[in-house]
Amino acid sequence: MSGPPGTKLTYKTVLEEIEGKQFHPVYFVFGEEAHLMDHLLEQLARGYLGEIQREINYFVRYAPETPIEEVVTLLTGGGLFSRKKLVVYKDIQNLRTQKFQHVMHFSEHPLPEVCLILMARTDSPPRKFHALMEKACSVRVPPASAEELIAFIRSAFQKQGKRITPPAIQTLIYHVGERLHDLQMEIAQIANFFQEKEVIGPEDVEQIVGVHVNQTVFDLTRFIAQREREKALRSLQNLLAKGESPQTILYFLIRHFLILWKIRGYYQSGVRNDREIQEKLKLYRSHFRAYKQQLKYWKWSNIVQAFQRIRWADEQLKSGSVSPDLVLDILMLQLIN
Numbered sequence: 356m357s358g359p360p361g362t363k364l365t366y367k368t369v370l371e372e373i374e375g376k377q378f379h380p381v382y383f384v385f386g387e388e389a390h391l392m393d394h395l396l397e398q399l400a401r402g403y404l405g406e407i408q409r410e411i412n413y414f415v416r417y418a419p420e421t422p423i424e425e426v427v428t429l430l431t432g433g434g435l436f437s438r439k440k441l442v443v444y445k446d447i448q449n450l451r452t453q454k455f456q457h458v459m460h461f462s463e464h465p466l467p468e469v470c471l472i473l474m475a476r477t478d479s480p481p482r483k484f485h486a487l488m489e490k491a492c493s494v495r496v497p498p499a500s501a502e503e504l505i506a507f508i509r510s511a512f513q514k515q516g517k518r519i520t521p522p523a524i525q526t527l528i529y530h531v532g533e534r535l536h537d538l539q540m541e542i543a544q545i546a547n548f549f550q551e552k553e554v555i556g557p558e559d560v561e562q563i564v565g566v567h568v569n570q571t572v573f574d575l576t577r578f579i580a581q582r583e584r585e586k587a588l589r590s591l592q593n594l595l596a597k598g599e600s601p602q603t604i605l606y607f608l609i610r611h612f613l614i615l616w617k618i619r620g621y622y623q624s625g626v627r628n629d630r631e632i633q634e635k636l637k638l639y640r641s642h643f644r645a646y647k648q649q650l651k652y653w654k655w656s657n658i659v660q661a662f663q664r665i666r667w668a669d670e671q672l673k674s675g676s677v678s679p680d681l682v683l684d685i686l687m688l689q690l691i692n
Contacts, residue, residue, distance in 0.1 A: 362379065362492045362493070363492075363493045363494075363495075364492060364493070364494050365494070365495070366391065366395060366494060366495070366496050366497065369382075369395060369399070369494050370395070370398060373398050373399060373402035373403075374402075376402065378399075378402070378403050378470055379470075379491075379492035380461070380462055380465030380466075380469070380470060380471065381458065381461065381462040381465070381470075381471045381472075381473070381490065381491040381492065382399070382470075382471070382472045382473065382491060382492050382493075382494060383473045383475070383480075383484070383487060383488055383491040383492065383493045383494065384396070384472060384473070384474045384475075384494045384496060385448075385474070385475040385476075385477055385478070385480050385484075385493070385494070385495055385496070386476070386477075386478055386495055386496030386497060386498075387476060387477065387478045387498065387534075387630070387634065388496055388497070388498050388499060388534065388535060389476065389534070389535075389536055390534070390535035390536045390539070391496050391499070391535065392474060392476075392496045395494070395496060396443065396472065396474070399441075399470075399472060400413060400441055400443075403439065403441055403470050404437075404439055404441055408437065411436060411437055412437035412439055412440050412441065413440075413441050413443075414429050414440070414441070414442045414443065415443045415445065416429075416442075416443070416444050416445070417444075417445045417446050418444060418445065418446045418447045418448075418449045418450045419446075419449050419450055419451070421444075423444070423450065423454075423455070423457070423458070424457070426442060426444045427457040427458065427461070429442045430442060430461050430466070430469055430471060431466075431469075432466070432468075432469070438468055439468050439469070439470070440468060440469045440470070441469075441470050441471075441472065442469065442470070442471045442472070443471075443472045443474065444471070444472070444473050444474065445474045446474070446475070446476060447473050447474065447475050447484075448475040448476055448477045448480075448481075455484075455486065455487045458471065458473070458487060458490075458491075459486065459487060459490040462490040462491055463490065473487070473491065476634075478495070498533055499533060499535060504528060504533055504535075504538075505524055507535055507538065508524050508527060508528075508538060508542065509524070511538070511539060511542045512542060512546065512555060515542070515543075515546035516546075516553075517546055517549075517552070517553055517554070517555055518553060518554050518555070519554075519555040520554065520555065520556050520557070522556070522557045523555050523556050523557045523559065523560050525557075526557040526560045526561060526564075527541065527542075527560045527564065529640070529641055530560070530561075530564045530639060530640070530641045531564060531639050531640070531641075532633070532639055532640035532641075533640070537639065541563070541564050544563055544564075545559060545560060545563045545564070548562075548563055564639075571590060571593060571594055571597075572594075572604075572607045572608060572611050573611070573645050573649070574586075574590050575587060575590040575591060575594070575608075576608070576611055576612075576649060576653075577649060577652070578590055579687065579690045579691050580649065580652030580653060580657075581652065582691055584687070584688070584691050587687050587690075587691060588684065588687055591604070591683055591684075591687055595680070595683075601672055601679040601680075601682065601683055602669075602672060604683065605665055605668060605669055605672070608661075608665055609662070609665055612653075612658050612661050612662060612665070614636060614638070614646055615646060615649065615650060615653050615658055616658050617636060618632060618636070618646055618647065618650060619650060619653075619655065619658070621635070629643065629647070660690075661690055664686055664689045664690055665686065667686075667689075668682050668683065668685075668686040
């Protein structure tokens with residue numbers, strides 16, 4: 356083990372230390388780029404342990420499901436049938452406790468055969484972690500730079516045997532955002548859909564990532580909010596013509612208004628970081644932008660009334676006393692008025 360408590364290292368410096376077989380007894384790894392954080396964890400585990408054996412020399416626990424006291428008990432002695440032990444405690448940003456004295460005691464009196472890695476998905480650790488950061492080796496994992504994003508996307512497509520054009524890269528980033536995990540998932544879908552295609556263009560990305568049924572719902576709710584009755588009814592008919600059932604349309608409307616409700620709730624509670632809200636709601640960046648633009652049309656009272664009207668429509672559809680098309684037409688007029 357090397358390095359005094361309270362050391363602050365960069366992501367790249369830690370990777371260099373791993374190459375040189377230099378490790379710290381306690382790491383506090385934080386950031387919002389989960390893909391890079393997981394990559395760093397994998398490198399630390401392989402570098403420190405050599406062979407990873409889960410629940411023998413490698414233990415991963417999550418907060419708040421596993422209390423910190425249980426994690427502390429894992430810090431005594433080496434691994435089972437193994438000389439070294441690595442203990443990982445993830446998502447500690449979810450912990451309510453501010454008592455990390457047992458962890459800090461371990462940092463001051465480390466065991467040469469045990470390493471602890473604490474991980475928090477936040478780019479700005481709150482005050483409750485400051486004392487802990489003074490005792491651990493703190494590592495901030497920054498978001499990927501623009502150059503790193505482009506290189507990552509190109510490499511991911513190359514692994515799929517494909518090439519992506521620069522405009523398509525920008526289209527992908529616009530819709531999906533800058534999270535590597537999200538990009539990787541969408542790249543896999545694009546490559547799977549266009550199996551016979553060697554070069555991926557922006558129109559291909561749009562076809563897979565940019566087109567969703569809730570995009571039409573965006574249009575529908577915008578027309579409702581702007582009191583454009585004819586356009587709202589036409590948008591509704593387009594959804595039905597595409598084969599969407601009335602119940603499915605109600606589901607997307609409920610989901611749409613629920614997201615608007617949650618975004619407004621975050622703003623009301625003092626959360627102003629759009630990226631944090633986007634992460635909590637698990638929305639792609641372009642989708643979050645669209646919701647945020649619509650928010651100006653929907654106040655608390657409007658959203659509550661929308662839920663009430665949708666509930667009425669749901670009851671009518673389930674009763675079967677009125678034709679589904681008529682129920683939806685009445686719903687549109689109620690929402691507009």
